[in-house]
Amino acid sequence: MTSKPLHQPAPAGPDADPAWIAAHPRAQRVPSKDLALFISKGFLSAEECAQLIDRIDAQRRPSTIADHNGDGYFRTSETCDLDHDDAFVAGINARLDAFTGISTEYGEPIQGQRYSVGQEFKAHTDYFDPKGADFDRYCAVAGNRTWTVMIYLDQPTAGGATRFTRIGKTVQPETGKLLAWNNRLSSGAPNPASIHHGMKVRSGVKHVITKWYRERPWG
Numbered sequence: 043m044t045s046k047p048l049h050q051p052a053p054a055g056p057d058a059d060p061a062w063i064a065a066h067p068r069a070q071r072v073p074s075k076d077l078a079l080f081i082s083k084g085f086l087s088a089e090e091c092a093q094l095i096d097r098i099d100a101q102r103r104p105s106t107i108a109d110h111n112g113d114g115y116f117r118t119s120e121t122c123d124l125d126h127d128d129a130f131v132a133g134i135n136a137r138l139d140a141f142t143g144i145s146t147e148y149g150e151p152i153q154g155q156r157y158s159v160g161q162e163f164k165a166h167t168d169y170f171d172p173k174g175a176d177f178d179r180y181c182a183v184a185g186n187r188t189w190t191v192m193i194y195l196d197q198p199t200a201g202g203a204t205r206f207t208r209i210g211k212t213v214q215p216e217t218g219k220l221l222a223w224n225n226r227l228s229s230g231a232p233n234p235a236s237i238h239h240g241m242k243v244r245s246g247v248k249h250v251i252t253k254w255y256r257e258r259p260w261g
């Protein structure tokens with residue numbers, strides 16, 4: 043069943059309003075004074091998740107990271123750039139924009155990530171370090187990342203949780219479950235409390251989609 047969690051019309055501005063997200067009938071805010079983090083179970087149906095998994099498995103490549111720190115095992119998953127000319131993908135993208143209330147031009151294209159047993163993405167932030175060597179390369183045009191939206195497409199039989207290490211919150215993968223968080227402080231500066239770890243899959247496989255919004259229009 044496809045959920046209809048949104049109240050309309052979406053504001054479609056450059057930034058998300060946490061109060062507006064919190065008002066979605068199926069969104070819950072995780073109690074934390076340091077991070078605006080929301081969970082919405084059943085955002086996608088199992089059928090929609092399966093369709094995305096098929097596309098990710100067909101187009102995956104090794105994942106990469108910015109500001110490489112010398113640890114070749116930091117992010118061992120595979121990544122897929124989903125094709126937004128595909129009407130199904132474009133439809134999911136529009137629903138994520140409607141969930142956040144952010145205007146579509148601020149969004150990067152949705153990516154897929156796939157983790158098999160032993161793969162992980164160690165603790166990191168989704169924003170780019172303004173002092174990092176790769177900042178200009180990734181942020182000169184659109185600015186830094188603002189909000190992250192992520193959806194679990196399946197459930198590994200063991201492992202694969204997302205652990206927000208600074209705020210002490212661990213989220214278990216569940217088919218169709220959406221997470222959304224603000225990577226900035228109210229000042230607009232990056233929020234170090236957004237650090238999170240895509241933990242090792244111990245058994246089974248894990249697929250997610252990730253979408254990041256930017257300070258300025260993308261591309």
Ligand SMILES: O=C(O)CCC(=O)C(=O)O
Binds near residue numbers: 155163238239241250
């Ligand atoms: O797979 C996860 O649980 C986290 C993924 C993630 O943090 C990312 O792709 O930036």
Ligand SMILES: [Fe+2]
Binds near residue numbers: 166168238
């Ligand atoms: Fe991340």
